[in-house]
Amino acid sequence: MTKLRVECVQGDITQQPDMDAVVNAANARLMPGGGVAGAIHQAAGPGLAQECQALAPIRPGQAVISGGHALPNRYVIHCLGPVYGQDEPSDQLLGNCFRHALGLADEHGLRSVAFPAISTGVFGYPIKEAAAVAVAAVVDEGAALNSVALVRFVLFSDSDREVFQRALEASGYD
Ligand code: ADP
Numbered sequence: 001m002t003k004l005r006v007e008c009v010q011g012d013i014t015q016q017p018d019m020d021a022v023v024n025a026a027n028a029r030l031m032p033g034g035g036v037a038g039a040i041h042q043a044a045g046p047g048l049a050q051e052c053q054a055l056a057p058i059r060p061g062q063a064v065i066s067g068g069h070a071l072p073n074r075y076v077i078h079c080l081g082p083v084y085g086q087d088e089p090s091d092q093l094l095g096n097c098f099r100h101a102l103g104l105a106d107e108h109g110l111r112s113v114a115f116p117a118i119s120t121g122v123f124g125y126p127i128k129e130a131a132a133v134a135v136a137a138v139v140d141e142g143a144a145l146n147s148v149a150l151v152r153f154v155l156f157s158d159s160d161r162e163v164f165q166r167a168l169e170a171s172g173y174d
Helices: 035-044 046-053 090-107 129-144 160-168
Strands: 007-008 021-024 063-067 077-080 111-115 149-157
Touching: 007 035, 007 129, 007 160, 035 046, 035 149, 046 063, 046 129, 063 090, 063 149, 090 129, 111 160, 129 160
Parallel strands: 007 149, 021 077, 021 111, 111 149
Antiparallel strands: 063 077
């Protein structure tokens, strides 16, 4: 088992061709929407929504896996983050998204997974709190993984990337 590498980059989750899977900040019905889900479904094409019909609905904290369709990635892992101030306990539900997504990736023998900042868009999670939860969950689950060797946080803005980078440094993980 190699030690998990964790990195934070600024970018677009649909433009990560070197990753085995990208994670979708999905809605419960796994349908196209705004933000990450809109971008992923647009890039993947209509086959993704068709495949997702059989996997929906999902609950906050849950993750399911589908093919990547027209995306450059073999798989998409769909997670439903908690709506901040509504789905409780929000930290546990948000952490579950990362843990369950990594567990699924490992079961499928994947080596690399890219995550967006789940719940920090329409779902209203403050970025600093979300970064701390995401980093802690990935570092924690990372110790139990066999095949996953690289996790990349892909943040839409450079200021969000800095927040995630600081959370990673604060966790003592390098
Ligand atoms: P949620 O509904 O879980 O809050 P959103 O898709 O609304 O999910 O947003 C989650 C985060 O992803 C936000 O920080 C948003 O800025 C960011 N984001 C939106 N589009 C993209 C994209 N194409 N690639 C990476 N991050 C994105």
